[in-house]
Amino acid sequence: MNEQKHWNKIAPTYNEEIFDVFKSDRNRILSRFFSKYRSRNKHALDFGCGNGKAFPYLAPRFKKLTAMDIADGLLTLAKNRLYKNVSCVQADLANPSVKLPRVDFVFCCNVIMLPEPEKNIAMLKNVNRALRRGGSAVIILPSMESYLFSAWRLIDWNKKEGTLPAQIDQDELSGFEVSKTDLLQGLLKINGVTTKHYLAEELQVIFPLAGLKIISLNKVEYDWNSEFSEPPKWMKAPYPWDWLVECRKA
Numbered sequence: 001m002n003e004q005k006h007w008n009k010i011a012p013t014y015n016e017e018i019f020d021v022f023k024s025d026r027n028r029i030l031s032r033f034f035s036k037y038r039s040r041n042k043h044a045l046d047f048g049c050g051n052g053k054a055f056p057y058l059a060p061r062f063k064k065l066t067a068m069d070i071a072d073g074l075l076t077l078a079k080n081r082l083y084k085n086v087s088c089v090q091a092d093l094a095n096p097s098v099k100l101p102r103v104d105f106v107f108c109c110n111v112i113m114l115p116e117p118e119k120n121i122a123m124l125k126n127v128n129r130a131l132r133r134g135g136s137a138v139i140i141l142p143s144m145e146s147y148l149f150s151a152w153r154l155i156d157w158n159k160k161e162g163t164l165p166a167q168i169d170q171d172e173l174s175g176f177e178v179s180k181t182d183l184l185q186g187l188l189k190i191n192g193v194t195t196k197h198y199l200a201e202e203l204q205v206i207f208p209l210a211g212l213k214i215i216s217l218n219k220v221e222y223d224w225n226s227e228f229s230e231p232p233k234w235m236k237a238p239y240p241w242d243w244l245v246e247c248r249k250a
Helices: 003-017 029-037 055-061 072-079 117-130 144-160 170-176 180-184 200-209
Strands: 039-047 062-069 086-090 103-109 131-142 187-190 193-196 212-221 241-249
Touching: 029 039, 029 055, 029 131, 029 212, 029 241, 039 055, 039 117, 055 062, 062 072, 072 086, 103 117, 117 131, 117 200, 117 212, 131 144, 131 212, 144 170, 170 187, 180 187, 200 212, 200 241
Parallel strands: 039 062, 039 103, 062 086, 103 131
Antiparallel strands: 131 241, 187 193, 212 241
């Protein structure tokens, strides 16, 4: 897939098509991590900034914010947010030789989830390369466990209403219409797009390969309406989630 072309095509309807992690964060965990690392003396990097949804959370907390994305169409929208301490840069963040600023903090939200594993590792290495010694990062990633749990919840819901697993409309499970090897690699579909999902133990393996030391592994939890259009009222905790990886330059 041509990433730049794909995201430029989506740019005009980005807010409608792309899930808003910030508004959907049930426990406001992101704000707590942003406050933990805030410093009016430090430089932050929004790694894969999209149309700038993170700017209201990052720009006021840091002296300078560099926002990078592959799609110039999204960057045009991001620039319209008019934060004086934000500079926008177009770049392919999976390119091992991409020019990166030297920063104290990196935020990356659901960017490192391409179907090509080597590109995801390259992006993690670029996060490491951008960080100054002692620098830290907060990286949001799709959870494989959550994807499977949501599917289990769907089957359980259908059973309660008298529908056996074999009778479930297969369109509701279309995300699993992938090869066995893709499934085992966490390459599942979201709205028809193959998207990398991560196991907790997998993160413990790949982050050190990129020179990043995991400090903590957390959940960004969402309500069930993030998965189903009309979830039943009885469907409560545990909730679906993305992984929030707090890490630092090793």
